[in-house]
Amino acid sequence: MPTRPAVPVMLAASERHRLKKMAYGHKTPHHARQRATIVLLAAQGRSNARIAAEVRVCVDTVRTWRGRFARGGLAALADRKRSGRPPSFTALQVAEVKALACQLPAETGVPLSRWSCPELAREVVTRGIARSISTSTVRRRLKNDALKPWQYRSWIFIRDPDFRTKAAHVLDLYAHTFEGVPLGEDEYVISSDEKTSIQARCRCHPTLAPGQARAMRVNHTYGRGGALAYLAAYDVHRAKVFGRCEARTGIDPFMALVAQVMSQEPYASAKRVFWIVDNGSSHRGKKAADRLTKAFPNTVMIHTPVHASWTNQVEIFFSVVQRKVVTPNDFTNLDQIRDRLRAFEDRYNATAQPFQWKFTTSDLDDLLARLDRHTADHPEESSAVLAA
Structure with missing residues (x-):
C-alpha cells in the first residue's frame, strides 16, 4: 500500500518568529510547544516519521497538526471548541x-x-x-469574581471632628500656601516626627553576602543590644533632612531637634517656619504649640488630624530609612546604629529631591464626599463609630 505523502509546509518570516517563541518559551503550555515544534520541523522538509521520533509522539499526531497548519495557519494550532462535560454545579x-x-x-x-x-x-x-x-x-x-476572602485590609474611620480643617492646612502648606496666601521665599515647611524603638540586634552568626543563585543570609537568632529613637525633621520643599538619635522620645528630645534646626540658616532668620507634627505626646495640643513659639518666635506648629499620620511627609522618609538602613536589622551596638543613620543622612541629602506629593485639598474633598455617601448608605457604621 503506497505511503501517503506529507503535506508541504511553507512559513512566512512572521510565522516562523511566532512559532519559535511558542516552541522555546518558558511559559508556553506543553501542548502548544509540541505543536509549534512539529510545524517548524515540517517546514524544514522532514518526514512525518522522523518528526514523530524527535518529538516523541505518534505519526498520526504529526500528520494532524501538520495538515491543520497547512490549511489554517497559526490559528489552526489552537484547540477547537468542544461541548465539554456538562457542568457539575448549577x-x-x-x-x-x-x-x-x-x-x-x-x-x-x-x-x-x-x-x-x-x-x-x-x-x-x-x-x-x-x-x-x-x-x-x-x-x-x-x-x-476576584473574591479572596482569606485576605483582609485594615482601615480606620475618621474620628477627628476638625479633620477637614487640619488636613487642609497641611496640604496647602505642601502646595506653598497658608490660609489662602502663597508662602514667601523666606518661609519654610518642616515635617517632623519620631521613629521609635530601633533595636540593635546582634546576630549570633555573621551575615552572609549574596552569591550566585543565593540571597543574602541573615541569622535568625540574635542578642538584644538595646534600642533608641530616631527623630527627624524634613524640609518639604528643599528635601533636606535633619536627624538625631535619643535614648527615648519626649518633650526635651523634640525641643532639642527643633533647636538643632532653628539654630541654622535659613531657618534662624526666616519670617516663618511651619512645623508639621502629629498628635504624639511630645508635641500634642496647644501647650506644645505655645512652647515652640515661645522658644522660637518665628515658628508655627501645625498638627495633622488624629489618626492621619499619612499626611506627614516625614513618614515617607522613615519608610526609606526602614528599607535601606534598618532592614535587615544587624547591628552590634547602638553606636553603630547612630553612625549608620548619620552617614545615611549625608548620603540622602546629597541627592534627595522633594517628594512628588499629589494629594491636594480637592482630592481631600472628594474623599470626604465619598465617605459621606458611604455613611449615608450604611448608617449603622456611623452609629458604631459615634458610640466608640
Whole structure:
C-alpha cells in the first residue's frame, strides 16, 4: 500500500518568529510547544516519521497538526471548541458558594476569623449546598469574581471632628500656601516626627553576602543590644533632612531637634517656619504649640488630624530609612546604629529631591464626599463609630 505523502509546509518570516517563541518559551503550555515544534520541523522538509521520533509522539499526531497548519495557519494550532462535560454545579449552587464567601464566618456560626478555600469547601458540603466539592473548584469559582476572602485590609474611620480643617492646612502648606496666601521665599515647611524603638540586634552568626543563585543570609537568632529613637525633621520643599538619635522620645528630645534646626540658616532668620507634627505626646495640643513659639518666635506648629499620620511627609522618609538602613536589622551596638543613620543622612541629602506629593485639598474633598455617601448608605457604621 503506497505511503501517503506529507503535506508541504511553507512559513512566512512572521510565522516562523511566532512559532519559535511558542516552541522555546518558558511559559508556553506543553501542548502548544509540541505543536509549534512539529510545524517548524515540517517546514524544514522532514518526514512525518522522523518528526514523530524527535518529538516523541505518534505519526498520526504529526500528520494532524501538520495538515491543520497547512490549511489554517497559526490559528489552526489552537484547540477547537468542544461541548465539554456538562457542568457539575448549577448557577444557583455557584451563587450560594460566592454568597457564603462574602459573609464573615462568625456571622454564620463558624469559629473562624476568615475563610480559606478548604474551609469553604467543607462548609458547602456541611450546609448541603453540594454533595461534594473540591478546594480547587471553590478557588476557581471565586477567581471568576476576584473574591479572596482569606485576605483582609485594615482601615480606620475618621474620628477627628476638625479633620477637614487640619488636613487642609497641611496640604496647602505642601502646595506653598497658608490660609489662602502663597508662602514667601523666606518661609519654610518642616515635617517632623519620631521613629521609635530601633533595636540593635546582634546576630549570633555573621551575615552572609549574596552569591550566585543565593540571597543574602541573615541569622535568625540574635542578642538584644538595646534600642533608641530616631527623630527627624524634613524640609518639604528643599528635601533636606535633619536627624538625631535619643535614648527615648519626649518633650526635651523634640525641643532639642527643633533647636538643632532653628539654630541654622535659613531657618534662624526666616519670617516663618511651619512645623508639621502629629498628635504624639511630645508635641500634642496647644501647650506644645505655645512652647515652640515661645522658644522660637518665628515658628508655627501645625498638627495633622488624629489618626492621619499619612499626611506627614516625614513618614515617607522613615519608610526609606526602614528599607535601606534598618532592614535587615544587624547591628552590634547602638553606636553603630547612630553612625549608620548619620552617614545615611549625608548620603540622602546629597541627592534627595522633594517628594512628588499629589494629594491636594480637592482630592481631600472628594474623599470626604465619598465617605459621606458611604455613611449615608450604611448608617449603622456611623452609629458604631459615634458610640466608640
